[in-house]
Amino acid sequence: MSKLIAFAAIQGGYKVVAQVEGELERALQTYDASTKVGFPNTAYYLPVIYSLTGLKCETLEDLKKPMAFARGLLPPHIRLKNWLPYLGPLLDAGMAGIISYEVKEALRYLNDPDFYIAQEDPDVENGKLWVGAADDTILRKRGVEFVDGSAPGFAAMVGAAPNKEIAKMIVEDYQKRSLYIFCAANHNGKTLIQQCLDAGMQIGWNTRIVPFGPDISSAVFALGFANRAAMAFGGVKPGDYKTILKYNKDRVFAFVNALGDVGTEWGVAAAGCVNWGFPTIADTPIPEILPTGICTYEHVVAPVAHADMVQKSVEVRGLKVQVANIEIPCAFGPAYEGERVRGADLYAQCGGGKTQCTELVKMADMNAIEDGKVTIVGPDLAGIKEGGTFNLGIFVQVAGREFQEDFEPIMERQIHHLINYIQGIMHIGQRDISWIRISKAAIEKGFTLKDIGVVLHAKFHQDFTKIIDKVQVTLYTNKEDVDKMTATARANYQTRDARVDKMTDEDVETYYSCTLCQSFAPSHVCTVSPERTGLCGAYNWMDCKASYEINPTGPNQPIQKGECIDPKLGQWKGVNDFIYKASRGAVTHYNFYSMVHDPMTTCGCCECIAAMLPACNGVMTVGRDYSGDTPCGMKFTTLAGVMGGGASSPGFVGHSKYNITQGKFLVGDGGLLRMVWMPKQLKEELKDRIVARGKAMGIPDLFDKIADETVGITEEEILPFLQEKGHPALSMEPLVG
């Protein structure tokens, strides 16, 4: 009976709004009304309130408005006989509850600033289990996974399972399906997070089990995450609540699992989530709401047996997820990519400076290899004692009618995440500086090195079915074999690097489009050329080429660049025609090599954003890992908010880290010699390449002339430094004509 749900949720709405009004009143009596409030490191204020109403809550005083709004949303109570319609009122009460919960969490940040630990993974040893609101850095980093599909959605789980075994079963099942699990609330004091810990699972953003908080109010962080995705990636304007919520319904595949008795306070939250199109699947016999409309399919489904919970949930949300079925003793999937193998859990390791660990993928003659053959040359793990080390050479040979030598590095780069996908195995680095750590848990389950071969064979076939017909893996563990393989590998790396680094935009007639993120940023179209890698850093020209070969109708399409309209700024007729069509008429043209004149559009996924610094006659760039202020007056997250969503914004452009030292980087505006400021960490990361590029451009000490935050974070602060160092930008022609 929907009426009973409405009855309970509306009661819950009144209860929650009144409670939070009281908390706000107390806070106003305790602190000055101008006291700052908010969630850490975000440009989106209290994101649910900001996204839906446009209200920017920055002080305690500001919180009065959303609370008055929530109060106004509360509908009359439902009569049990001759009732008035209640669906709209139910959803409004839900929204009043959600808004109140967000205010409640803002007050918690104020009253108890150390309650949440502001990092990706909790500090379990010290009892800091709850991570609270995701900041914008996490949003961008994790958001990209939602955008490219490596995370198909999220399960917002409230309460606790009957025991830790059931908790583990459900959560692991979601992990295997690559979903994020956003956890909040408790059931009679028990939390799903504690159950996961008791079951020996790792929690945190890195394993996709996110411990938002122990109360139902913490569930609002999941909605704040979803709404920021709509603004950051979808370019939806704050206050446009209809579009924000429709975006969530159509594009964010999330749902609620209620584990435990659904009281009025959970009820109002669940009703609130329906506004987003997020249905609730419960394990207790609450009334169901099966007709469709606000959600794509059912709204409330209950009671669902724990064994069916995961399957039922994705079905109700209309989500198709692939489960990698790999014949190894450990669980496997993207959710384990970020899992760590810490000292205490470590059984054995290779590489990482202690021993050698090398990876190489080579194209082979079709008849020379046997598909599925995994050979271990030397001893497997059996002979290695706990805490031991070993050498490892991973040599993968692939063959396929459509395979090209150029695809070798692309395949090789997969090894890192594919090994990481194995539960209990950690992989760091690549090529000849790889490092693999194997946990005791994995050994207990029966993991052997052969399983690495099994994974690579299966996943190469699965993900690259168009270009790969055969995969053979050889694993060397004797030191002399590994050293020999490493020498061969290094020679290969060198040849490849030389080929890719020398490749210029002039060398090719075909560029590639990338609309991978159009599921989130509908009007954005990247064009990737050899000297302008994708702004997300994930796709270079070669990747796009391979991706096109693998999936000819996929998001990477060849573009004949055609007649060159402007060689200096980098504009081609063929590209313009393509983007006009692919952006559905939203973008008519853009330049590859300029940020001043009609720069390329930017989605919310960019690694870095370059901005003009007129007083310095130069440009700065900032990466998404840097959360501080910058000389352009905006933090990364603010810049991304201004730029994202597929807009071309003269004076700003999104780009990848790698692109900074590519030959065509902003060459229409003067190139890398314009670069006057970068965050220190980014600068250090690219040091060798910046030095090399500076040398090539005739300024060998360019690296030392670029300011960073230790010099200053305003144009006034860095200008004297630039003058003192004689930065080339100061003597270049004016940036803006």
Added chain:
Amino acid sequence: MVEKVDKEAKEAKLADPIEASVDKATQQMIIRSHKLGIETVFDRAVAMKPCNIGLQGTCCKNCAMGPCRLPLPKGGIEGEDTRKGLCGATANTIAARNFARMIAGGAAAHSDHGRSVAEVFYAAANKLTNDYKIKDPIKLLSIAPHYGVETKVEVDGEMVDRDIDEIAVELADIALAEWGKTGSTTLVPKRFPQVRYDLWKKLGVLPRNIDREIVDIMHRTHIGVDQDYKNLMKQGARCALADLSGSWLATELQDVLFGTPSPLISEANLGVMKKDHVNIIVHGHEPILSEMIVAASQSAEMVELAHKVGAKGIQLSGICCTANEVLQRHGVPNAGNFLQQELAIITGACDAMVVDVQCVFQNLANVAKCFHTKLITTHPMAKMEQSNVLHIEFDEHHAMEDALRIVTMAVENFKNRDAEVQIPAEKQTQVAGFSVESVKYHLGGTFRGTYYTLNDNIINGRIRGVAAVVGCNNARQQHNNAHLTVIKELIKNDVIVLTTGCGGITAAMAGLLQPDSAAAYCGPGLAEICEVVGIPPVLHMGSCVDNSRILHAAIEVVNAGGMGKDLCDWPVAGSAPEWMSEKAISIGQYVVCSGIYTVFGGHLPIEGAPVFKEYLNSGMEALYGGMWAIEADPIKHAHLMIAHIDKKRKELGIDKARERVLMDMADRQALEG
């Protein structure tokens, strides 16, 4: 001997209460009327047979050479139809002219109602009256752009909100001009889907202004003008769209002045009258006066006066569409529908019946004469010849003053009750007050409210389709039976019903406007939807000018997506099972011209002209995608509508169970921006 015959003749004239109505309260009051020797419409319907030739639509009295009567022979006509009037007018011409004149009559009634509202709105906007104010500025702002009135204004290079009074003044001028402007067409058709508007434009049926299209019909149906039934019906279309233009304005401006309805709880049937209260009944069609009567009857001053005369309070109730207007906005209960107007007086408890325009029986005066009831006419165009009728002419500039005078008169009349009071116990609770806006809200709340929620459930098959069951009662049919049978058959087959007018009151009296009636009467799909949204299966959308709301809702459905591009594309049908007034014909015509399949109950005055009859059916469908159909049997009537709904479901490809589409990343990338 002579005496005996007289007695038999007299007995034969009385109606059988059970055959006359399915409503218990009505039956009781008919019995009482017989006991008291008071004649009602039910008795007259038994005593007087309708004219057979008029019934066929083939009696022409448009000139003094006639009346020319062209009945269709019992066996029909084989070969050439040689029937002609003195001037040579064929049966088709005569029936079409009569039909067109009915449209003109209906359009005149609706649109003149609209004009009165526009005049009051003008007075309110220009602050020429203290009694009327703009009660719903949000609605004003939402409709203004549709009349070309800007709601934002540039000040120092910035767009700011325009002064609300300024908007109202400009809108009032534009609204009033709709009745007589030159050089363009009325604005309401622009609210329809573009394809429909373009079709009307192509067919040449966009109204030039409201009054002109009515005059045009009166002209072309004069002897010796338009003698082509197709051309007559083309003007019939244009005039009906003029009716719609006026009705739509009436609805919207009434909402601005008196508030946009939202769901509320009230009651219906004669049982709402209270023995120990002063009973005032408002009857007719316009809310302008009744709004004031509501306020006056609730004033402390009047309530105190009521106490002084020994009453416990003032019970206001209504009949016909005045009742629906004050029901939708204030929850004032319906005392009854069209055929119950005399019966309300026969209770002996009606202290005053205040009438304005349309559907008011002249016989009320004769009935009132038998009781203490004061019958008060208020409109300058609607007086009665009987001497016991009071005329208090209502004037919007002295509105409250007039209303207080009327209520005072009613209260003071309480002590004059003479006959025994007998109020039937029958009444039912109803949830009414649905408007386009409130339905939208209830389909998803403040944040997600959209008609797409409805569409989604039509697509998934829980709701088979939508039906509008509207219109009058007709004493030639058993009171309320056809309405209720059609509605119950539709909801049993998962068709959700929208209603207005006396149809709405009928549904209320039978308890069909109670939300728990869904579980009792509906098919499983519709029952489930009613349960989720918390609505009854029949939604009361207001008075007969508020049929504009139903069309507006139908437009919202098309605009929300998934239901084709035009009103003729999706599973919707119209019905007037017990129609009787010219207004019903005009409404039927504009609904058909909007592309909607429409079934009338009883009969239509076209049977004497088979070619014209066929034209209203297949001819209209070829032009407009909608058609007229006639079916007296209410079950068959409902199934004609259901068959049409199924046909449209098939055309839309939603006649099969919808698949659950599980989206992977590629599907999501393919989503439209």
